[in-house]
Amino acid sequence: MNFMTVAWSNLRRNPVRSILTGLSLVVSAATLTVVIGLDKGYSSAVNSELVESTGVHMYITKEGCPIEAASVIAQGGLSPLFVEEELVERVQTHPNVDAVLPFKLFTVTVEDGSRTDIFMGVTPEIQRVRPDWQFASGGWFESEYSVILGAEIAQIEGLEIGDVTYSEEFDREFNVSGILERNYGQDDATIFLPLATAQRLVQREGRLSAIALKLTDISLMDQSRNELRAMIPADSNVLGSRELGDGILQFYSSTRVIMFIMVVIAFVISVFGIVNTMLMAVLERRREIAYLKCVGAGKTDILKLITFETFAICVAGSLLGAFIGLAVSPYFGNFMRSLLVAYVPSGSIAQPSLSIALLAFLSCTLIGVVCSLYPAFRASKIVPMEVLRNE
Amino acid sequence: MNNNGYLIHMESVSKDFRRGSETIHALREANLSVHPGEFIAVVGHSGSGKTTLMNIIGCLDRPTSGYVRIADHKIKDLPEKELTQIRKTTIGFVFQQFFLIPTLTVLQNVMLPGLFARQNVEKRARELLGLVGLKNRLSHLPDQLSGGEMQRVAIARSLINNPSILLADEPTGNLDSHNAGNIISMFEQFNRTGLTIVMVTHNPDIATRCSKIVHIEDGCLTA
Ligand SMILES: Nc1ncnc2c1ncn2[C@@H]1O[C@H](COP(=O)(O)OP(=O)(O)O)[C@@H](O)[C@H]1O
Ligand SMILES: [Mg+2]
Numbered sequence: 116m117n118f119m120t121v122a123w124s125n126l127r128r129n130p131v132r133s134i135l136t137g138l139s140l141v142v143s144a145a146t147l148t149v150v151i152g153l154d155k156g157y158s159s160a161v162n163s164e165l166v167e168s169t170g171v172h173m174y175i176t177k178e179g180c181p182i183e184a185a186s187v188i189a190q191g192g193l194s195p196l197f198v199e200e201e202l203v204e205r206v207q208t209h210p211n212v213d214a215v216l217p218f219k220l221f222t223v224t225v226e227d228g229s230r231t232d233i234f235m236g237v238t239p240e241i242q243r244v245r246p247d248w249q250f251a252s253g254g255w256f257e258s259e260y261s262v263i264l265g266a267e268i269a270q271i272e273g274l275e276i277g278d279v280t281y282s283e284e285f286d287r288e289f290n291v292s293g294i295l296e297r298n299y300g301q302d303d304a305t306i307f308l309p310l311a312t313a314q315r316l317v318q319r320e321g322r323l324s325a326i327a328l329k330l331t332d333i334s335l336m337d338q339s340r341n342e343l344r345a346m347i348p349a350d351s352n353v354l355g356s357r358e359l360g361d362g363i364l365q366f367y368s369s370t371r372v373i374m375f376i377m378v379v380i381a382f383v384i385s386v387f388g389i390v391n392t393m394l395m396a397v398l399e400r401r402r403e404i405a406y407l408k409c410v411g412a413g414k415t416d417i418l419k420l421i422t423f424e425t426f427a428i429c430v431a432g433s434l435l436g437a438f439i440g441l442a443v444s445p446y447f448g449n450f451m452r453s454l455l456v457a458y459v460p461s462g463s464i465a466q467p468s469l470s471i472a473l474l475a476f477l478s479c480t481l482i483g484v485v486c487s488l489y490p491a492f493r494a495s496k497i498v499p500m501e502v503l504r505n506e
Numbered sequence: 507m508n509n510n511g512y513l514i515h516m517e518s519v520s521k522d523f524r525r526g527s528e529t530i531h532a533l534r535e536a537n538l539s540v541h542p543g544e545f546i547a548v549v550g551h552s553g554s555g556k557t558t559l560m561n562i563i564g565c566l567d568r569p570t571s572g573y574v575r576i577a578d579h580k581i582k583d584l585p586e587k588e589l590t591q592i593r594k595t596t597i598g599f600v601f602q603q604f605f606l607i608p609t610l611t612v613l614q615n616v617m618l619p620g621l622f623a624r625q626n627v628e629k630r631a632r633e634l635l636g637l638v639g640l641k642n643r644l645s646h647l648p649d650q651l652s653g654g655e656m657q658r659v660a661i662a663r664s665l666i667n668n669p670s671i672l673l674a675d676e677p678t679g680n681l682d683s684h685n686a687g688n689i690i691s692m693f694e695q696f697n698r699t700g701l702t703i704v705m706v707t708h709n710p711d712i713a714t715r716c717s718k719i720v721h722i723e724d725g726c727l728t729a
Contacts, residue, residue, distance in 0.1 A: 116614055116617050116618075116620075116621060117621070118621065120610075120614070121607070121610070121618070121621065124607060124609035124610050124614075125607070125609070127609045128607075128608060128609050402603070402605070403605050403607070406599075406601075406605040407618070407622070408590070408593075409564070409566065409593060409599045410593070410594070410598075410599065410618070410619035410622065410663070410664070410667075411590060411591075411593055411594025411595075411619055411622045411623055411667065412590075412622040413587070413590050413622065416621075416622050498566075499566045499593070500561050500566040500567045
């Protein structure tokens with residue numbers, strides 16, 4: 116016989132009460148599992164959707180270089196600042212970097228100044244970094260001197276797939292392998308070339324205008340920016356893209372607050388439940404506990420006994436609750452989807468996992484045990500003389 | 507060690523309780539000396555201070571004034587921890603109520619104090635249950651027993667740590683005369699093996715079976 120046997124036998128004395136106490140923990144653990152699962156699922160659904168729908172998240176440039184094409188074009192021709200190509204491999208090693216697009220941007224103005232062409236040397240990564248960069252017809256470069264044309268320039272020049280166009284400036288023929296969808300941005304007027312070709316045409320082998328990055332998790336944007344900055348030479352810079360305002364990230368953090376308020380409420384209810392029932396269980400056994408003290412039980416013995424009782428309930432309730440939470444999470448995911456008004460991501464909202472269930476189980480057990488400390492403490496303070504009190 | 511050969515020694519012990527503005531003198535200048543092996547009956551009206559006396563002998567309460575010695579321990583300034591230790595090793599308690607845990611078996615109930623003494627008392631528990639005539643009821647639950655049997659379980663439990671003193675506060679108060687007689691026979695049997703017993707009782711017939719009767723009236727003891 117040990118303390119656990121006695122604690123267990125005490126629980127069986129009032130099974131209904133023990134079960135009800137356990138149930139409040141079942142509810143807490145289940146709520147916690149569901150809410151953390153929803154929070155995680157919602158964040159990652161929103162995140163992946165944002166990552167999908169947005170383009171460049173960051174640029175790596177030479178210090179002081181305003182990368183936006185407008186300024187390059189305004190200068191006319193070729194910016195004297197450049198980023199070393201070797202940085203591409205370096206930034207690729209960062210765990211939060213999803214795609215890396217090195218590019219070479221330059222403009223060519225015809226001698227009479229009547230027109231300026233924008234050229235951009237790119238790698239196939241552009242299709243991953245820029246979701247709005249889509250072919251209207253044709254496809255990727257077929258050879259070294261293939262070009263892909265923005266919608267507007269193709270229209271102005273009257274070019275179609277398979278056409279060959281002559282460039283006076285470079286004294287060379289280019290064949291058109293693809294034409295892009297109009298996206299009402301700078302792309303519409305840009306002539307895209309293979310990166311190596313572009314570098315060769317302006318004698319800038321191994322040099323880049325800048326590197327565009329797409330992240331895996333944009334909520335880690337600030338942290339990643341600092342880490343990247345540490346990976347590159349001091350005269351280079353990491354700029355955040357204008358595309359990603361803080362607004363959308365803020366929106367979903369307020370949704371998370373609402374979910375966590377739910378958890379807090381569930382916890383407060385169960386904390387009161389546990390404290391209340393355990394206190395009752397202790398107070399109605401006053402004289403019996405006093406008797407145990409008569410026969411030599413010390414303060415710590417009583418503390419231990421009562422805490423064991425609660426511990427058993429908490430472990431059982433939390434375990435059951437965590438599993439129930441895992442099981443019902445998907446239903447709550449669908450329910451949440453019907454409630455969300457402002458921003459509903461397309462991915463799965465609920466993302467339950469064993470580690471979440473484990474976290475819920477441990478924290479509920481811990482809270483349960485902490486809650487039992489007060490009743491246990493009260494019990495340990497009962498004086499043995501009470502055993503003989505006349506009622 | 508000068509203990510005059512007494513196992514329990516009380517000199518001019520008083521115990522006052524306050525109830526509001528009123529002071530109740532539950533014990534007044536009480537003197538009591540008990541030799542090892544005595545079987546004392548404490549007799550008195552309700553409210554005369556019997557339980558208060560037992561509380562003080564049992565180290566459950568401290569006197570307001572006076573000198574108390576139990577075995578070799580002077581109780582006066584001992585910290586609570588040591589009083590617990592004395593109760594654990596030297597004193598057994600039996601009450602009118604049995605305080606059996608309903609979900610523990612007879613054997614487990616008897617073994618319970620061993621849990622707090624951190625001792626394996628199973629062998630001793632079986633032996634004691636044999637002595638009180640419950641050898642065949644070890645795995646029964648308390649509510650399967652009669653009142654007399656429950657009190658016998660309680661007696662076995664009170665003796666599990668081999669105390670030298672058994673304090674019994676109206677142990678037959680809840681029992682009919684037949685069962686009461688059985689319990690007293692059992693006490694006599696343990697008393698013959700050297701156990702010192704102090705027992706509170708209302709019943710004059712039971713009192714006359716003891717080696718000494720102490721009368722208590724309004725907190726005053728008279729032998
Ligand atoms: N804890 C207490 N607080 C106040 N008064 C008490 C307390 N315990 C006992 N008394 C009073 O002391 C007197 C003696 O009580 P008690 O020893 O229980 O008598 P008995 O056991 O002989 O019936 C009674 O008047 C009782 O009301
Ligand atoms: Mg009494």
